[in-house]
Amino acid sequence: MSPPVSSPRNSPAQRRKDIETARQQMLELREELVSIPDSVRQLLDAAHPNFRESARNLVHYLHMRQQDLRPLQMRLSALGLSSLGRAESHVLATIDAVLEALHELAGQEWSPGEHLPTVYDFAHGQHLLEQHANDLLGPAEPGRHVRIMVTMPSEAADDPRLIHDLLAQGMDCMRINCAHDDAITWARMIKHLRRAERAVGSTCKVVMDLGGPKLRTGPLEPGPAVLRLRARRDPLGLPSQPARIWLHAEDAAPAAPPEEADGCVPVPASWLGSLRAGDRIRLTDARGKRRSMEVVQTGKTGCWAESQRTLYVAPGTLLRRIPVTGRDLPDGPPHDAAVGALPATPSALLLRAGDLLRVTRDQQPGQPATLDAEGKVVAPASIGCTLPEVFDDVRSGEPIWFDDGKIGGVVEQMEDDHVLVRITRAGLDGEKLRADKGINLPESDLHIPALTAQDLIDLEFIAANADVVELSFANNADDVEQLEAELRRLGRPDLAIVLKIETRRGFENLPQMLLSAMQGPCCGIMIARGDLAVESGFERLAELQEEILWICEAAHVPVIWATQVLESLAKEGLPSRAEVTDAAMGHRAECVMLNKGPHVLEAVRVLDDILCRMRSHQTKKRTLLRELRLAHGLYDIAPSEGKQGKHGKKSGKHKKH
CATH class of the missing domain: 1.20.58 (Methane Monooxygenase Hydroxylase; Chain G, domain 1)
Known part of the structure; x- marks a missing residue:
């Protein structure tokens, strides 16, 4: 040829x-x-x-x-x-x-x-990154080089076994969110951790997250005091699970855990004491529907009743006891009692695309839109906000997002006491906006410091008890320098700092913030993907987190991959396929953070398994060519051993490892 x-x-x-x-x-x-x-x-x-x-x-x-x-x-x-x-x-x-x-x-x-x-050379750069990761996060578990961070629920303060089990399962960093609980609760969590370290023979970093200037919606006018007690039905509409109702004395707190009851109903103590298993309770509920329930179990602090049909009760709803010895056979006179005080139901504003919303500077409870007799809007819905000073920096035409991006709008008009927002994005049937939901202004040049007055108070506890402090909503180098100055004032200039990147400004100013943080002995970056996705647009999140990983690798600064990792598993016990893939992508960081949930222990186990498996396949952007077991398949189906191959050699099964 x-x-x-x-x-x-x-x-x-x-x-x-x-x-x-x-x-x-x-x-x-x-x-x-x-x-x-x-x-x-x-x-x-x-x-x-x-x-x-x-x-x-x-x-x-x-x-x-x-x-x-x-x-x-x-x-x-x-x-x-x-x-x-x-x-x-x-x-x-x-x-x-x-x-x-x-x-x-x-x-x-x-x-x-x-x-x-x-x-x-490459080894030197990798060594510097590993050294900085060890300084910030502690050594990784054998078999994986990515650490696992777990956010503590409030119950951890009273459940030392949970912290012990998390540490034994592979938790490397315990994260405490200062936006929740208080110093007494945090101290108990840390005490449980130190005891668990001695029992397990392992070490764990204490990471404390400053709450920061979180912009959230204000309160709403409370809804009616009514309790919905829901019975379940199967796909055919037949009763499948009755409503479980805990009846308790109105002058005592309900003793049943919320997860065991569909609702807790306060009643007079004397009437409660007369109930016996098998009694029936008849009532006309808040909608005027006739309903009944059966007492199935009594106790010292209350009793359980069940209803095969959904019912609504309000304060003052009359309950009539029908004592029975057999099936619906009365053995005594009826005995009436009234339902005691119930908490008001949380209210919400139903917003649709095209609606107007007044976001006010005060903390007066928000209200739904006012309608005239023909159903036309006379006054738009209103709601307050937690940081009214941000509206000094907002301009007409800028976008605004509510509740993690579920509701979007555009600032249409600026007034002295409120901002008028035109809703541009909501579900087909509208979206409900409730109190204490996040507000994002991604294109507004906000001039609010990252450290709040409460952060400065919490920082004193952190400086005395934590290994790492996380700065929320870090937007520029000035925010970093302010934190460093406070740590020097508290005598802890050596305390490790993690900057949470969760705003567009924080992402755009990342290089300058890194160089400021690198003036201290130990620092890291957290990709807080929840707010960052809302601020940048969900379609850009993948691109932004890649760029953050690249820049931090160039700085040899460890990265924490955070927000909604295996969230369905931690909360509901079963992960989605997308979450498993996302967790595997976290292997490119130095640490992956899990949030709290009833199944968080299982989430740690699964994440540990995923990270251990990925270690031999990927490190940062470099694909590792570990032996690919599927590659042996061609040789496994080759001619049987003893036959001559094309080149005169015996072909047999390739040895598997």
Whole structure:
């Protein structure tokens, strides 16, 4: 067979030209990287000794990514050289390695001159990242290099066994959210952890999350005091599970756990004491429907009753006891009692696309829209907000989101005491907006500090008890510097800092915030994907979290992959397929955070298994070519052992590992 004819595109002359073009482009790129302006050099000089090399590598990476490198990458790939696609942790060393190869191909000598790379090879960059991850998060469990962080529920303060079991299952970091509970509760959680560490023989970092300036909806006018007691039916409409009702004395708190009862009904203590199993209770409910329930069990603090049909009770609803000795046979006179006080039902504003909403600066309870006799809106619905000062920075035409992005709108008009919002996105049947739901203003230039007055109080406890502090809603370098100044004031300049990236401004200012955080001895980044998705748009989240991972790898700063990881598993006991894939993607970070839930222990077990399996397949952007067991299948179905293959060798089954 005659050899292929060289085309102009792959001729020796064209190859020499491609080598020379790539060499010149790489030399120019290197010269740009090492020519650091004085303003940036001052930031590098301010870096803590732990991060001096890393800060310089970050600056090199950011400068390299200011231009479109794709044409150069294609040319380098065609020459069989590194295309710079995995240069994050060792930028200048990668460029020098490529330049050395290009000079050798061109028959020339290469000398890097006086600007030698501080991160001199891949292993060095990886070592720096691992060292910083160990400093921040502690050593990872054997078999996986990604740590597991678990957010504590309030019950953990009174349940030391839960913390013990989480630690034994593989929890590496215990996270306490200061937006919930108080210092006494947090102290009990930490005490349980330290005791569990001694029992298990393992260590665990205490990570405390400052609440931050969370912008949320204000209160609403309470709804009616009515209790819905719901009976379940099967797909055919037949009763499948009765409503379980806990009757208790109206002057005592209900003793039944909420998960055991569909509702707790207060009644007079004397009437409650007269009830016996088998008694029937008849009533006309709040809708005027005749209903009945049967007493099935009595006790010292209350009794259980069941109803085969759904009923609604309100304060004052009359309950008539019909004592029975047999089936519906009365053995005494009826005995009436009235239902005691019930809490008001949480109310909500039903909003549809096209509706107007007044977001007020005060904390007066919000109200639904006022309608005239024909059903036309006379006054739009209204609701307050927790940080009215943000509206000083809001402008007409800017988007606004409520309740984790479920409801979207546009600021239509600014007034002294309120902002008028036109709802642009809601469900087909509308969405309900309740009190204490998040508000996001992704395109507004908000001037609110990341540290609130409450954060400063909580910081005193954190400085005395925690290993790591998380700064919520970090938006710029000033926020980081303010936290560092407070830690110095409290005598804890060594306390590790994690910046939570959950706003567009935080993402856009990430490089400057990193360089500020790297002035301390230990820092990290959390990708808080819940608010970040709302702020940036859900369709952009995947792109943003990739960029955060790249930039932090260049800075050798560990990343925590957070928000809704295996959430269905933790809360309901069964994960979705998408959640399993998402958890596996978290392997590219240094830590994955789980939120609280009744099945969180199982979530830790599953996550540990996923991360251990992924360790041999992926590290950061690098795919690892572990033995692929499926590749043996071709040999397993080859001709039986003893027969001669095409090349005269015996072909048998490939040994499996």
